[in-house]
Amino acid sequence: MKVSIIGATGYTGAELIRLLTQHPQVEVEIITSNSFVGKKISDIYPNLTGIIDMKCKELNVEEIAEKTEVAFTALPHGVSMDIVPQLVERGLKVIDLSGDYRYQDLDTYQAWYKEHSSPELLAKGTYGLAEYNSLKIKDSSLVANPGCYPTASLLALMPLVENSLVEKEGIIVDAKSGTTGAGRKLSRGTHFSETEGNFKAYKVANHRHRSEIEEKLSLAQTDDVQLTFTPHLLPAKRGILATIYADLACDKSTEELIHYYHEFYDGANFVRILDNKLPQLKYVVGSNYCDIGVKVDQERNQVIIISAIDNLIKGSAGQAIQNLNLMAGWDETPGLKQIGMYL
Amino acid sequence: MKVSIIGATGYTGAELIRLLTQHPQVEVEIITSNSFVGKKISDIYPNLTGIIDMKCKELNVEEIAEKTEVAFTALPHGVSMDIVPQLVERGLKVIDLSGDYRYQDLDTYQAWYKEHSSPELLAKGTYGLAEYNSLKIKDSSLVANPGCYPTASLLALMPLVENSLVEKEGIIVDAKSGTTGAGRKLSRGTHFSETEGNFKAYKVANHRHRSEIEEKLSLAQTDDVQLTFTPHLLPAKRGILATIYADLACDKSTEELIHYYHEFYDGANFVRILDNKLPQLKYVVGSNYCDIGVKVDQERNQVIIISAIDNLIKGSAGQAIQNLNLMAGWDETPGLKQIGMYL
Amino acid sequence: MKVSIIGATGYTGAELIRLLTQHPQVEVEIITSNSFVGKKISDIYPNLTGIIDMKCKELNVEEIAEKTEVAFTALPHGVSMDIVPQLVERGLKVIDLSGDYRYQDLDTYQAWYKEHSSPELLAKGTYGLAEYNSLKIKDSSLVANPGCYPTASLLALMPLVENSLVEKEGIIVDAKSGTTGAGRKLSRGTHFSETEGNFKAYKVANHRHRSEIEEKLSLAQTDDVQLTFTPHLLPAKRGILATIYADLACDKSTEELIHYYHEFYDGANFVRILDNKLPQLKYVVGSNYCDIGVKVDQERNQVIIISAIDNLIKGSAGQAIQNLNLMAGWDETPGLKQIGMYL
Amino acid sequence: MKVSIIGATGYTGAELIRLLTQHPQVEVEIITSNSFVGKKISDIYPNLTGIIDMKCKELNVEEIAEKTEVAFTALPHGVSMDIVPQLVERGLKVIDLSGDYRYQDLDTYQAWYKEHSSPELLAKGTYGLAEYNSLKIKDSSLVANPGCYPTASLLALMPLVENSLVEKEGIIVDAKSGTTGAGRKLSRGTHFSETEGNFKAYKVANHRHRSEIEEKLSLAQTDDVQLTFTPHLLPAKRGILATIYADLACDKSTEELIHYYHEFYDGANFVRILDNKLPQLKYVVGSNYCDIGVKVDQERNQVIIISAIDNLIKGSAGQAIQNLNLMAGWDETPGLKQIGMYL
Numbered sequence A, B, C, D: 001m002k003v004s005i006i007g008a009t010g011y012t013g014a015e016l017i018r019l020l021t022q023h024p025q026v027e028v029e030i031i032t033s034n035s036f037v038g039k040k041i042s043d044i045y046p047n048l049t050g051i052i053d054m055k056c057k058e059l060n061v062e063e064i065a066e067k068t069e070v071a072f073t074a075l076p077h078g079v080s081m082d083i084v085p086q087l088v089e090r091g092l093k094v095i096d097l098s099g100d101y102r103y104q105d106l107d108t109y110q111a112w113y114k115e116h117s118s119p120e121l122l123a124k125g126t127y128g129l130a131e132y133n134s135l136k137i138k139d140s141s142l143v144a145n146p147g148c149y150p151t152a153s154l155l156a157l158m159p160l161v162e163n164s165l166v167e168k169e170g171i172i173v174d175a176k177s178g179t180t181g182a183g184r185k186l187s188r189g190t191h192f193s194e195t196e197g198n199f200k201a202y203k204v205a206n207h208r209h210r211s212e213i214e215e216k217l218s219l220a221q222t223d224d225v226q227l228t229f230t231p232h233l234l235p236a237k238r239g240i241l242a243t244i245y246a247d248l249a250c251d252k253s254t255e256e257l258i259h260y261y262h263e264f265y266d267g268a269n270f271v272r273i274l275d276n277k278l279p280q281l282k283y284v285v286g287s288n289y290c291d292i293g294v295k296v297d298q299e300r301n302q303v304i305i306i307s308a309i310d311n312l313i314k315g316s317a318g319q320a321i322q323n324l325n326l327m328a329g330w331d332e333t334p335g336l337k338q339i340g341m342y343l
Helices: A011-020 A061-067 A080-089 A106-112 A130-138 A148-162 A209-221 A254-264 A313-327 B011-020 B061-067 B080-089 B106-112 B130-138 B148-162 B209-221 B254-264 B313-327 C011-020 C061-067 C080-089 C106-112 C130-138 C148-162 C209-221 C254-264 C313-327 D011-020 D061-067 D080-089 D106-112 D130-138 D148-162 D209-221 D254-264 D313-327
Strands: A002-006 A027-032 A070-073 A093-096 A142-144 A171-177 A227-233 A240-247 A271-273 A290-297 A302-309 B002-006 B027-032 B070-073 B093-096 B142-144 B171-177 B227-233 B240-247 B271-273 B290-297 B302-309 C002-006 C027-032 C070-073 C093-096 C142-144 C171-177 C227-233 C240-247 C271-273 C290-297 C302-309 D002-006 D027-032 D070-073 D093-096 D142-144 D171-177 D227-233 D240-247 D271-273 D290-297 D302-309
Touching: A002 A011, A002 A061, A011 A027, A011 A313, A027 A061, A061 A080, A070 A080, A070 A313, A080 A093, A093 A313, A106 A209, A130 A148, A130 A313, A148 A171, A148 A209, A148 A227, A148 A240, A148 A254, A148 A290, A148 A302, A148 A313, A171 A209, A171 B171, A171 B240, A209 A227, A227 B240, A227 B302, A240 B227, A254 A271, A254 A290, A302 A313, A302 B227, B002 B011, B002 B061, B011 B027, B011 B313, B027 B061, B061 B080, B070 B080, B070 B313, B080 B093, B093 B313, B106 B209, B130 B148, B130 B313, B148 B171, B148 B209, B148 B227, B148 B240, B148 B254, B148 B290, B148 B302, B148 B313, B171 B209, B209 B227, B254 B271, B254 B290, B302 B313, C002 C011, C002 C061, C011 C027, C011 C313, C027 C061, C061 C080, C070 C080, C070 C313, C080 C093, C093 C313, C106 C209, C130 C148, C130 C313, C142 C313, C148 C171, C148 C209, C148 C227, C148 C240, C148 C254, C148 C290, C148 C302, C148 C313, C171 C209, C171 D171, C209 C227, C227 D240, C227 D302, C240 D227, C254 C271, C254 C290, C302 C313, C302 D227, D002 D011, D002 D061, D011 D027, D011 D313, D027 D061, D061 D080, D070 D080, D070 D313, D080 D093, D093 D313, D106 D209, D130 D148, D130 D313, D142 D313, D148 D171, D148 D209, D148 D227, D148 D240, D148 D254, D148 D290, D148 D302, D148 D313, D171 D209, D209 D227, D254 D271, D254 D290, D302 D313
Parallel strands: A002 A027, A002 A070, A070 A093, A093 A142, A171 A227, A271 A290, B002 B027, B002 B070, B070 B093, B093 B142, B171 B227, B271 B290, C002 C027, C002 C070, C070 C093, C093 C142, C171 C227, C271 C290, D002 D027, D002 D070, D070 D093, D093 D142, D171 D227, D271 D290
Antiparallel strands: A171 A240, A240 A302, A290 A302, B171 B240, B240 B302, B290 B302, C171 C240, C240 C302, C290 C302, D171 D240, D240 D302, D290 D302
16 A cells, blocks of 8 residues: 655654554655655665665645555644645545644634634544544544544543543643654754753643543543643653543452453553553553553552553554554554564 | 761762762761771762762761761661661761651551661651751751652642641642662662663552651641652652642632742742742752742642752752751751752 | 574563564574573563563473574573583574674683683584675574674674775774663663763773674784774663774775775675765664764875664674574565664 | 853853852853843753842943953854954953864864954963963963863873873874753754764764864974864763873883873872773763873783763863963862762
8 A cells, every 4th residue: 555644754754654664565655845855764864774765755735646545644733734635635545643633622622723724624533542443443534643642641541431430520640751752843842961861841731632631531431521631751762651640430449440451452452451560661662552550549549540652653653553554454553563672 | 067977888878978078067077888898988989089088987886976976877768777876875966868767656657667676766856857847957966857759749748738728638749750769779670771761650559758748748737638649760860850739728829829839938048939930850950959830720720739859969968968057056058059950 | 483592581582582573484482591480571571561471481402402493592601602512412503692602713712701611613603793604604503693892893894804905903993882782680880870971981901892803803804903992881772883993004085985885785684884974873773784884084094984783683683683594594684674763 | 259251041151150159259240142131041041040040131341341350251163253352452351162262373273163353362362271281371361261072182192192102193082972062052963852872973084173182282292193083972961081092102001101190180180090990971070070091002002091071061161160260360179169970
């Protein structure tokens, strides 16, 4: 299957290229870039030298529609929505990695992002949380790939929320991310000299991923779920670890809750429920896994859930490929068999 | 003033030496070590070469009592309690950096640590949270230096708890520490190859510092305060940043709460309330400051407090020197004027 | 093909498992460990959870000979030589990752390592520098996998030395390695708190890899080559970058020398000669590539060669698999198609 | 003594402020900045909060001349030379931290930097390598603070070159620097996501610091000294470690050479000759020390010298303060008593 990657030189685009190059059924046919037209991708990411030396093209919707079946749009929020409709219109399947088609509710999107230029597509877009939404994804021609923090948060919370095992208020997601989550763009906050050895919270009580998590949990619970979301920046490149606190709506032990998770994720290829240990970034970085650990504090009637993903893989490019596999009717795993690096 | 450092070769002991060498009124007279008797401290910590080349001695309580006025005990928990009584008995002022004299309640200590061999001294020990307890510290001859996590947590919570501004249940302390908190002892979890780029929670719902924080808050509140405490290990050497969640018991804005903090810490030398930004490790690492930032989420009736310290300075050796200064009747600041490194 | 890994729980063994699990023609049948008999490999390296949950066995040469065709010995230097003869004797093909069979000259081995218990096998062992020795490797039943520093150094120097383009005296290899080169064993020098932000040279003028490099260059040059070798420890997990200085024996430009390299490595799968940039660790870490860059300083009649590898892959487990592929008569690349991580 | 810092918001300027704030005889009176006029320095570097909250001013030479005695110019190369003459003219003592007044030879400067706008001041400027040039510095009103790499290189080489103990050709300086050497300016090469875990050489055979080192060594040797200089970028914030190779012009042992070093640096406050170990970054980072270790390889008739400094302190702001102390006729050490952090 021939695919194109629109916005190929950002970190998400580059990770798509790296992973798709190893996908047995996919050929990357066109890569586009605003800033690097005519430049070889392997000159921008020399790890690709000799493996994929393709040149970046200007965006040409016609050519993309003619030569490729699926387009990955790895564009900034607010830019995607101007391109995606043109692709969908021409019959391409689209996997959009921005926030532009993740919401069901237009107002929420517009409150946290900006005015939407193609709101009619919101209803058409399928939220691409692969483990939760696989049936819909298979039939969809526009998949909105979830945010990185929402992926780690929702995979951890869905089994409890759907089964009404936790109170729908007072959930706290204290999340910590590596710097690649902030992308390729240079900024003071990700300048090595100011980031190594540092740690900070940011956008406290004010990060838009909260609204994405809340919408999806509320839909699952069929009631409003309200949560507190605090992102932090780790002095590390890759990975998100979320420490999640929720009040139990039931009297369950750690073992009982873990049982619910095993059931919920029965047969899932990329979620691992850890029984006797807790997730660490090094278990998942480099892979498409989401690891989940659970601990009940019965004295406080509280459950603490810890989930970990590689933000660029399960939290972005990997999950996008998982969605491609589902949309193509393939097994879920080709192109995604990399094992976590650990070291 | 001549002082001795018992257990000088651990990270806390070494940091005491580094800081005290720059203290204008103090002379380090005796340093002891179990493992390095006869070895120059500057051979173990070559940053000290040419500055302090003193040799480590075996512990000799008589000599210490004879030649020095104050002893810092930088020993493992459970070891301190066998040495401290001998020092106190001989009239030395003691600043103990272990957990052995931090608790008022013997049972709590014994539940989280081990059987206490000198419980009669618990009542005599003053909890050395310098900003909170300075009057008692001045008159004390045995000061129990607070734990690193408790220091960051208590300084952040005390103004709210003492003023009953937050609910006494449901407080969550999600804390992240650098690796020096785990000390000099080699371990798998702090082996560079397994720690760089990694991040994990540990001792979830099971870390003894929770009991220390709870006891001190409960005494301040004159009622039981119950909290959830989750420590995490950062891929960084120094620093603790705690993200703390509490339900408001009142209807206050961010500005109003910040006002309470300013009042509470009026005149404090080493607590900085940040008005228009949030703490980051790089603001405090290398210094004795505790930085505190506050944000109210009125929609959720919740306050998020963020505090940051250098775990080896404000969380340990620096606070011990602050206590020494208080006990000696000096100004609080000599030996502690280092400014955070930032870079 | 069924293989066994003897010494599976060290970093080299674990990397072999990680890579071989993705090898389409290989099945890991037996893994042995001294310290973890009966323990699941995925409990030691939880990145492997759900992928390979095989248990570590005690070493049983008979069982290995019966059930597997090839054995990787990932044992400490000096331990391998007691096991390898038993395997060879029973008709197994062996790829030994220790230093025990790398030398042609027994005295050199014994000068830098220890007394050899199976010196008769030295002649039988083939030095597994895959790009240089592939014909011999194909026919060999005992391949001595090169050291990590020698791999980076020899691949960089061979084209110049074999073609007598550089003086055979005065070569300097200033090499910098990540911490995984020091292995899984805990040590002060790789304790995170003492390694992050640090950098040091070690074993200056006294590292045994010098003798390995010198022997192989001398054999290629058919004359004694003498070099200076200085290893350094980087605050990074993976990768070796060697900066190599040699006096030119000819009057050649950068472009001319690069031409020699391209010729020398014509058709090589895992050596990349960079034409217009210099190697960086992030180009190769995670892959089996050795990247090489060259710069002539004509004023000083000197060539500076920079080579970079992932020490655990091209410098160890990856090259071992490359050797397996050669020995098995396969294409050189299966199991080794991972692309460098870059991020 | 009242001083001004021109260009106070770059890393060098910020480090000057941090250090001078702790200098007992100095008051920072004016700080200027191009980009942050009117902004508090503690809003840019919040580690300074509550310690020095002074605002950045626009550059006003008259005011500086009126209110301060000494000016530190921490400006980019090529910018300094337009400001310094105005300061000198008005009778200020100037310590310039750029490259603009480091050279005796105008052509060399112009070959590596740009056309010089105040070449007449080159002769007036004193090269501020404090240990080597202290007498001249004391009497100078314009001191050119050495580059960071030259400081580490020259302190290591001077004792050997001045005593003609090494050959004047073939010296190789293989230097490794932390990222703060690249300054505050954002760049791809110091973006955290691309720098953590990475390592690279840069400006191979083409870095201008080589010319600075060569000029100073040639003046000392009264003959042309030619060297090879290769800088590398470490995944660490602070510190330079240089590994230096030189051919011996004599038959000396390690101990004999160390003796020369001790003699040469007899009484030096900030150079430490390590007798039985080699320098590491963690011994010096945070301090004004230059540590030097020496090892002779008699077989190769070669000496390997390793030197380490904190690039922002001894390699920049610290040495500038050392120069201030000399110029002011004070002891060399006030403001510079910080001990290396080690951790």
